Each structure stands twice: as structure tokens, then as C-alpha cells.
Amino acid sequence: MIRELGETIGDAVVESVGRAVARSxxxxxxxxxxxxxxxxxxALxxxxxxxxxxxxxRFEDGTVIVRVDRxxxxxxxxxxRFPGRGxxxxxxxxxxxxxxVDVSGATATLKENGTLQVEIPKVEAGDVANEQTDAEDDDAEATGDDTADAADEN
Structure with a gap:
């Protein structure tokens, strides 16, 4: 009985620590x-x-912003037993x-090794129609990577 209680308390402690690690x-x-x-x-x-x-x-005020919900x-x-990954x-x-930069020409690619690559093309300073200051907040969707490209990256 005492052994079972100790295991239960130990399990609760390990799970609580894991959740704290994930939150941090x-x-x-x-x-x-x-x-x-x-x-x-x-941006990698x-x-x-x-x-x-x-x-x-997203691209907002000169900043590439990434949100991941895994x-x-x-x-x-x-x-x-230990939910430690955020x-x-x-x-x-x-x-x-x-x-x-030309935000509308940006691409986001998720590599097989877990690296997200966001490429934003530059534009000439005189091409004001596509400059970052004229672009509204644009969202990009990450595309998957094929095996050949991932092998080249590793």
C-alpha cells in the first residue's frame, strides 16, 4: 500500500515537472x-x-514572425510519463x-530535419510598389520538403 502510494506520488511529480519544462x-x-x-x-x-x-x-513591420502549434x-x-516538449x-x-523586400514573393519551406526556411526576396529601393513599407501583413504557408532537397541540406 505504501509502495503504491509512493509510485503514485512519484508519477504525479514527474508529470508536473514535465509540464513545467514544456511551459518554460x-x-x-x-x-x-x-x-x-x-x-x-x-530566416532559419x-x-x-x-x-x-x-x-x-507572418511579416509585420520588418519582422518575420513564426508560430508553431505542434x-x-x-x-x-x-x-x-514526462510531457516535456512545448x-x-x-x-x-x-x-x-x-x-x-517583396513580401508577396516570400516562401516558407519546412525541411525534413525540422528547419523552417523563410526566404524573402529583396527589391530595388526605387521599386516602391513592393517594398515592405507598402505591404500589408502577409501570411505565408509552409510547404513540405521532398527527400532529395532534405538530403542536400544535411
Whole structure:
């Protein structure tokens, strides 16, 4: 009886700690890099365990904003002991203040290794019709990656 009580208390403690770890992970931004070429900016976000339908990408006031709502898969024959992975994750990357980009030409690609790549093409400073300052908040949908491209990335 005392042993069963101890196991029950232990299970509750482990689950509570796991939920606290998940909540703290949800408070931390997704790790991200910003790269620049002559033609575009490339924002890279670490988003492991995410499906392309779980990703939302927005561009707002010179910032790439990412929201990920991932799910835990059910594994037949297993029960959750330590729910330590955050499910709702956010990230953001600020473009340089002088960046002029074509938000409507942006693409978001989710690689098999869990990296979300958001590419935003640059435009000439004189092409004001497509500059970031004239674009409204645009949403991009992440597309899946095929195996050949993922192999090249790894």
C-alpha cells in the first residue's frame, strides 16, 4: 500500500515537472538565424517535430514572425510519463532597418530535419510598389520538403 502510494506520488511529480519544462520551453523563442545574399534574406528557425500545416508565418513591420502549434503523437502501448516538449512555440527575426523586400514573393519551406526556411526576396529601393513599407501583413504557408532537397541540406 505504501509502495503504491509512493509510485503514485512519484508519477504525479514527474508529470508536473514535465509540464513545467514544456511551459518554460513555450516561453523561449525558437532559435533562429538571419542570412543575407545579394537577392534575398533567409530566416532559419529550428522547429523539430512540426508538420507544414502546424506553421504560421507572418511579416509585420520588418519582422518575420513564426508560430508553431505542434502535437504529440500517440504511441500504441505507451503512456505519457514526462510531457516535456512545448507544443506552442513562437519565433521572430528582425530584418535590417534599411531592408526593402517583396513580401508577396516570400516562401516558407519546412525541411525534413525540422528547419523552417523563410526566404524573402529583396527589391530595388526605387521599386516602391513592393517594398515592405507598402505591404500589408502577409501570411505565408509552409510547404513540405521532398527527400532529395532534405538530403542536400544535411
Amino acid at each position: 520551453q513555450e516561453q523561449m523563442p525558437l532559435d533562429a538565424d538571419l542570412l543575407e545574399s545579394d537577392d534575398a534574406y533567409l 528557425f529550428d522547429a523539430p517535430g512540426v508538420e507544414s500545416g502546424d506553421v504560421q508565418v 502535437f504529440r503523437d500517440f504511441h500504441d502501448g505507451y503512456e505519457m 507544443l506552442s512555440l513562437d519565433g521572430r527575426v528582425d530584418l535590417p532597418d534599411d531592408a526593402t
